[in-house]
Amino acid sequence: MGTLNADNLSSVTSEQISDQDLNTYYQKAKASNVSDAQIEQLLRARGMAVGEIGKIMQRLKGLGGIANLTVNAKPDTKQNNTTRKQAPTKEILAEVELDSLEQMIYGMELFTNPSLSFEPDLQIATPLDYVVGPGDVLSVIIYGQSEASYNLKVSPEGNVFIQNAGIINVNGLTIAEADQKIRAHLAKTIYRAINSGFTQVKTTLGGIRTIKVIVIGQARKPGVYSVSSFTTLFNLLYTCGGPSKNGSFRNIEVIRAGKRIAVADLYQFLHNGSTKANIRLTENDVVKINYYDKRIYLKGAFKRPGIYELTANENLQQTIDYAGGFIDSAYREQVRITEVAGKQKEIKTVVASNFNGFKPATGSTIEAEYVYARFKNRISAEGAFKRAGTYSVESASSLLKLVQLADGLREGAFTEKISISRLNAD
Structure with a gap:
């Protein structure tokens, strides 16, 4: 199914929009005093x-949304001017447009798509670098010459x-360090056969604790969150709804004990699939989503028109790469x-040879145009040809060759005269 909130409606048809989605879109527009004509303009601006x-x-x-209009209907002169519904202001239209454009922010679909989930996986083997803390349950298994098991809550x-x-x-040890410390302690006390190798010890995580982490800055839902100790930065960002419309996808800080320990650039994940910044969080970590510094809007013949956030040193070519490049019918020269x-x-106007050297300013709109619907080498054979249609100049360099390519003339064709219309002087 399609959606009217998509950034590019050029391939969306009316049949792809459900009645419910259509009515929701209309009611939201009407609540902001957007007229029917302005709805049409918004749809046209998105390429429908x-x-x-x-x-x-x-x-x-048909759904009862638009009131039935009467052509040349006379205005109600009795209506009090003070009670008339005011036309939407430029500010209201800008706000409606911004709400729609929010869905065009590159990366926003990670947090607004209900079919996606970034819940932490609690069924994985305990990572050796997992840091043990109060509330964890350690499972200690003794096997070999002696056999026993312990579930130990920290x-x-x-x-x-x-x-x-x-x-x-x-406390504060990794699970690997805790395993070594427990083994050494047991070898000195009640399981001395550990020293000879006849008894073995294995320590794993039997139960995970809950930690509290804080989200501040330009998040959709900032606040304090109680999450499992397996939670990573990406898990938490999904839980808090991700960056708001003013939040940065490229400057997300993780602060631990007052020090910045990591800065996440979600474009590295979105564009390259890198999860390097997806670190595991610990008790009282602070995740700060900063304001964006630089954004531009790509429209027109790009594979993914939308709003993109750039770093200070990124150029126009890198911006186009984020959008997947040009569509097949784009004019790529500028x-x-x-x-x-x-x-x-x-x-x-920036030509293709300068894409790598041009750095767009924040707030810029970059538009790629489509190639003209015209041909540089087309000949049209119309009328009483057996195969009327279009042919290339190269294949039909003379009138005789054109007739031959078109399989000759139909029976009954008037052969005494032929009309030639030439658009170019040559």
Whole structure:
């Protein structure tokens, strides 16, 4: 099914939109005082075909959305001007447009798509670098010459207690370090056969604790979260809804004990599949989503038109790469850029050879045009040809060759005269 909130509606048809989605879209627009004509403009701006827009508007009438209009209807002169519904202001239209554009922010679909989930996997083997803390349960298995098992809950002080062996502090140790410490302690106390190798010890994580982490800054749902100790940065970002419309996807900090220990750039994951920044969180970690610094809007003949966040050193070619490049019917030789220049806007044309050297300014709109619907070498054979149609100049360099390519003339064709229309002077 399609959606009217998509960034590119050029391939969306009326039949792909459900009645429920259509009605929801219309009600949201009406709540912001957007007129029917302005709805049509928004759909057209996103590339929807004129015929499909007409079908959409007709369906809205059938659903009872659009009021039945009477041509040349006279205005109600009795209506009090103070109670008339005011036309939407430019600010309201800009807000509606921004709500729609929010869905065009590259990466936002990770957090708004209900079919995606980034819940932590609790069924995996315990990572050797997992740090033990209060609330964890350690499973200690003794096997070989002696056999026993213990489920040891880590106390608030970070200790575990084994009967006849005493207290062992494991707080802050990795699971591998805790295994070694417990083995050494048991070898000195109640399981001395460990030293000879006749008895073995294996320590694993039997139960995970809950930790509290904090999300601040430009998150959709900032706050304090209680999560499992297996939670990673990406898990938490999904839980908090990800960055807001003003939040950065490229400057997300993880702060531990007052020090910044990591900075995540989600574009590395979105574009390259890298999970290097997806670190495991610990108690009282702070995740700060900063404001974005630089954004541009790609529109037109790109594979994924939308809003992209750039770092200070990224150029136009890298921006186009984030969008997947040009579509097949794009004019690739240049793009048109609209920038904010003080109190006015400025238009620039950047040719393909300069894409790598041009750095777009924040707030820029970059538009790629489509190739013209015209041909440089087309000959049209029309009328009484057996195979009327279009042919290349190279294959039909003379009138005789064109007739031969078209399989000759039909029976009854008037052969005394032929009309030739030439668009080019040559």
